[in-house]
Every structure is written in C-alpha cells, then in structure tokens.
Amino acid sequence: MRRISITLIGTGLAAITACTSGSGSPATSPTPVRRPLASPGEVIAVAGNGREGTNRGQALVAGISRPLALDATKNGDLLFLSASQASAINMVNADGVTLPYPSKTAQQKMINTIGTPHSSLLLPNNDYLMLNWVGGLSVVRQDGTAQYLGALAQQMGTEYGQLARGRQGAPLVVAAGHLYTLSLSGKPRLDRVKLPMQVEGKAEVAVAVAGQSQGTFLIATKAAVVAVHDGSVIRTWKIRSTNDPHDSIPTSLAPDGSGGAWVGISAAGLGYITHLRRDGAVRAVLNSAGSDCTASPPPQPQQQTRIAKEFPLRRPTALLIHNNQLYVADRDCSRIVALGLPIE
Incomplete structure (x- = not known):
C-alpha cells in the first residue's frame, strides 16, 4: 500500500x-523548497527559525547562526556572516538551502587566515572583503583562497571597524565615529572623509549613494541620519528624540534609490526598520512584535499598506535591497527577513 x-x-x-x-x-x-519572496507590502522570514542553527540544510528548518553583514551574488544567492563561527561565510541559495561559501573545503582553510570576522563586503570583482574583531583585513576569492591583507587598527585608532559600501561598490570603513575610504592598491590604506563638524566623530554606520559624480554619503549618528555632499549636510532626518528613554542605536543603513534611506534601529532589545524619504518624512515600516524570536509572527497583509508591519525583530545588523526585496539580517534572532517592495 x-x-x-x-x-x-x-x-x-x-x-x-x-x-x-x-x-x-x-x-x-x-x-525542493524555493527561497520565498515577499509580495509588495508583505514581510516574511527567508532564512532562520528564531533559534541559533547550524547554517546547513533548509534555512527555515535547520536555522542559521547570528547573521551579520549581508550581500547578494550576481545569481541571487544571499551571503551572510555568522557572529558565532570562525569560518563565517555562508550562503542561502535560491532553493533556500544554507551552504558554506565558497565551499566547505575552502572554509576549513580560511580559519587561520581570517580570524573571527565581524564585518564584510562583497566587492564588484566578487572578492569578499572581511574585517575581523582586532582590525585585521582579509580577502576571500571565489576559488576559496584567502589572503591576509594587513592590520587597520592603528590607522583606525581602534580595533573595531565596520566595512560599508561606497560609490560603485568601493569599500568604506566606519571606525571610532569617523568615515574612511579604503584603498586596496598595495598595502591597505585609510583616508579620512571630511565631514561637517556636527557629524565628525559621531558616525555609527554609513553608506554612499550611487550615481553621484562626487558622491553623497548617508551617515547615521545616534540621533539622526544625514546626507552629506562635498563636506556639507544637505538633508537631515531625526531618528531619536532628546527625551527618548531607550538607548536607540542605528545598526544598519541602505540608500533607497530615490534620495532617501532605510535605517535599522535597535532599542531596548527590540528592532525597528524606518524609511527616511527624500522629502524629509520619517516612517516606521517594521516594528518588533516582541523580544521572543520564536513567537509566531502575526498575519501580514499581502498588499500595500501605510501601517507599519510587526514581526519578531531584535537587532537588524544589515540591510540589503535586491530583486524588489528589502532583506534584513537580524543577529539576535538568527534570522533573515524580507520585506516586499514597494511598500507604499
């Protein structure tokens, strides 16, 4: 039978x-179960089940482990770092399966070269740049070879730095409140970007807006996100009130392609995603449904709506726009969430 x-x-x-x-x-x-896509106005989990997982197998079942930086390859695979693994590069492919990147054999060879990374960036030539917890810079190539490029701690003035995306994918570094361009020709070199006095020394995260001839930087401080062009502030979005009882910290930032930005914020153990429009409006688009990462999220409408979505979210450590999706890496919930675009 x-x-x-x-x-x-x-x-x-x-x-x-x-x-x-x-x-x-x-x-x-x-x-095979395809990696799901969110419809416009919908929010879904695409990897992770709210518990720290193995980074192997079906991403929504076996789970993933504390994702940090987030990137997408040209064929649409999602790459992320794992905060609790030395061999930390992982891939979620179109079938929703998590795999070591670029391969399991390559990862075993990388451990001694890279150290424990906490920030990464996929470069336009497909090299994967990684910065570890003590300021060591390494590169991983598609053939699995890894090379230590040098230490940046002395140039940064700290061991902790965050890689960010500049114009045409060129690397930036945010460290100790300052923004730097990173040159990879020869020995790695940092050059400080001139910022207005009200921003200098306060940068938490930053990105560059593509398509500007001289570049426009989006920089998040604890109180605001500012657009800086040629050393001057051209737009400011206030993201924290002076009487805010919570320690709100911007943890991720991404241009929206229309002169505005998306910002991820962590406050009192809860996460939020806010849309900063070019006209200066600030709108919440995703609010945490609570601190329990394993709780079943409330039903989400599959149509456009101006009401902020709710979903278990705690620390949005990276944002990525790809294929009409706003992907959010949530480190503390060990999950990657997608919001379908457009949302309004």
Whole structure:
C-alpha cells in the first residue's frame, strides 16, 4: 500500500514525500523548497527559525547562526556572516538551502587566515572583503583562497571597524565615529572623509549613494541620519528624540534609490526598520512584535499598506535591497527577513 506524507516547512511551504509499504519500492526525494519572496507590502522570514542553527540544510528548518553583514551574488544567492563561527561565510541559495561559501573545503582553510570576522563586503570583482574583531583585513576569492591583507587598527585608532559600501561598490570603513575610504592598491590604506563638524566623530554606520559624480554619503549618528555632499549636510532626518528613554542605536543603513534611506534601529532589545524619504518624512515600516524570536509572527497583509508591519525583530545588523526585496539580517534572532517592495 502506498502512502503520501506531507511535511510543512518554513512559512507553510510543503515537501511531499512518497512512501511505500510492503512493495519494496524506494521513496522519492523531497520536493525542493524555493527561497520565498515577499509580495509588495508583505514581510516574511527567508532564512532562520528564531533559534541559533547550524547554517546547513533548509534555512527555515535547520536555522542559521547570528547573521551579520549581508550581500547578494550576481545569481541571487544571499551571503551572510555568522557572529558565532570562525569560518563565517555562508550562503542561502535560491532553493533556500544554507551552504558554506565558497565551499566547505575552502572554509576549513580560511580559519587561520581570517580570524573571527565581524564585518564584510562583497566587492564588484566578487572578492569578499572581511574585517575581523582586532582590525585585521582579509580577502576571500571565489576559488576559496584567502589572503591576509594587513592590520587597520592603528590607522583606525581602534580595533573595531565596520566595512560599508561606497560609490560603485568601493569599500568604506566606519571606525571610532569617523568615515574612511579604503584603498586596496598595495598595502591597505585609510583616508579620512571630511565631514561637517556636527557629524565628525559621531558616525555609527554609513553608506554612499550611487550615481553621484562626487558622491553623497548617508551617515547615521545616534540621533539622526544625514546626507552629506562635498563636506556639507544637505538633508537631515531625526531618528531619536532628546527625551527618548531607550538607548536607540542605528545598526544598519541602505540608500533607497530615490534620495532617501532605510535605517535599522535597535532599542531596548527590540528592532525597528524606518524609511527616511527624500522629502524629509520619517516612517516606521517594521516594528518588533516582541523580544521572543520564536513567537509566531502575526498575519501580514499581502498588499500595500501605510501601517507599519510587526514581526519578531531584535537587532537588524544589515540591510540589503535586491530583486524588489528589502532583506534584513537580524543577529539576535538568527534570522533573515524580507520585506516586499514597494511598500507604499
């Protein structure tokens, strides 16, 4: 007698397995589960189940481990760092499966070269740049070779630095409140970007807006996000009131492509995503549904709405816009979330 069993995976997708009883016929393999895409105005989990996982297997079932930086390859695979692993580069492919990047063999060779990384950046030539916890800079190439490029701690004035994306994908570094361009020709060299006095020494995260001839930088401080062009502030978005009882910290930033920005904020153990429009408006688009990462998220509408979504979110450490999705890496919930664009 033949039996069909259905196993729910992730966000309600099903893998159907054909089993046999008594006939001796082999069972078929589970149907692959594609990495889900969020419809406009929808929020979904695309990797991670709210618990720290193995970074191996179906991303929504086996889970992922504390994702940090987030990038996308040209064929749409998502790359992320894992905060709790030395061999930390992982990939979520189109089938929703987490794999070591660029390969398991390559990762075993990288450990002694890289150290424990906390920030990364996929360069236009597909080299993967990594900065570790003590200011050591390394590069990982697609063939799996890794090379230590040098120490940046002395130039940064601190061991802690954050890689960011500049014009045309060129690397930036944010460290000790300052913004630097990073030159990789020969020995790595940092050159400080001239910032207005009200911003200098206060930068938390930063990115550059593509398409500007001389470049416009988006810089988040604890109180505001500012757009800086040619050393002058051209736009300011206030993200924290002076009487805010919580220690709100901007943890991630991304241009929206229309002169505005998306910013991830962590406050009192909860996470928020806010849209900063070019006209100066500030709008909450995703609010934490609570600190319990494993709680079932409330139903989310699959149509555009001006009401902020709710989803378990704690520390949005990276934002990425790709394929009409705003991807959010949540370190503390060990999850990657997608918001479908546009949302308004």
